[in-house]
Amino acid sequence: MPSETGKDLQEEASGFSPINDDHAVQNVVFGLSFSDWVKPEDLGQLAQEYLSLQEELPAFQQVDTNEEFGVSLSYKRPDASSIWVFRFSGNNIAVECTRYTRWDKxxxxxxGYILAACRSIIARNKEVEFFQASFQVIDKFVTADDTYRLSGLLNKCPLIVPKAFDSGRSWHSHTGWFEDKASDLKILNRLELSAGGEDFFDTNIGKISNRSFVKVDHLQETRIQTMNGTQVLEKLNDLFAMLHIGNKNTMTELLGKPMQKKINLWSDDE
Structure with missing residues (x-):
């Protein structure tokens, strides 16, 4: 059950607030797929590529099934929920963070985790190719008002079904589209919005309360483009920077200007 600090839901009963003080990001996931499969020697090479990996992500879980081999490393909160998770198994690399601060950090x-895994694969297989980079961002907005006005948070735009604006507290919208970025690169966007009510522990009053929420789940996946080892090491940062801007563009179209300002959507350090 989530808890909330630093918020006065009574003052914000007439409108939404981001789940955090200065941004709405609940978690982000970076992903990359490749044409080979993780092998035991890759894990040893990974440890050499990123010497502090075990120190930064001390919780270790090996993945070893008939379908895939690999490892999951994480850094956890006292309640055992994960803050950082690094998965390197099968033919995928994924990094998830549930304590977002700002983009650069x-x-x-x-x-850094993903590139270390890439280098460990390349060291064994110089012919490996990398494809389908993915970037997922989940934003959450909350209000104490169970009869909220959705148009105070979201714009009426093609990214959300019109019915959501007169469906009351609980609704769902799911859409998708392609963007052409270059002759050899398309981006598939999947946008899922959901709304409802949830219980949470309100630290301001010391007991369980109920609130309304709107969750925005935006997933981008690259299509067509493949990269060899040299290209992935050179281009990966720029590729994810482009996906980051793609998410900000989507949120700009979706969110009303007051919330854009509240979460500093286009601030220099975001």
């Missing part, structure tokens, strides 16, 4: 750390 989070992306540098996440892409």
């Amino acid at each position: 989070i992306s540098n750390k996440a892409l």
Whole structure:
């Protein structure tokens, strides 16, 4: 059950607030797929590529099934929920963060893990190809008002079904589209919005309360483009920077200007 600090839901009963003080990001996931499969020797090479990996992500879980082999490393809160998770198994690399701060800090750390895994694969297989980079961002907005006016948070735009604006507290909207970025690169966007009510522990009054929420889940996946080892090491940062801007563009179309300002959507350090 989530808890909330630093918020006065009574003052914000007439409108929404981001789940955090200065941004709405609940979690982000960076992903990359490749044409080979993780093998035991890759894990040893990974430890050499990123010497502090075990120190930064001390919770270890090996993945070893008939379908895939690999490892999951994480850094956890006292309640055992994960703050950072690094998965390197099968033919995928994924890094998830549930304590987002700002883009530069989070992306540098996440892409550092991913590039270390890429180098460990390349060291064994110079012919490996990398494809389908993915970037998922989940934003959450909350209000104490169970009869809220959705148009105070979201714009009426093609990204959300019109019915959501007169469906009351609970509704769902799911859409998708392609963007052409270059002759050899398309981006598939999947946008899922959901709304409802939830219980949470309100630290301001010391007991369980109920609130309304709107969750925005935006997933981008690259299509067509493949990269060899040299290209992935050179281009991965720029590729994810482009996906980051793609998410901000989507949120700009979706969110009303008051909330854009509240979460500093286009601030220099975001």
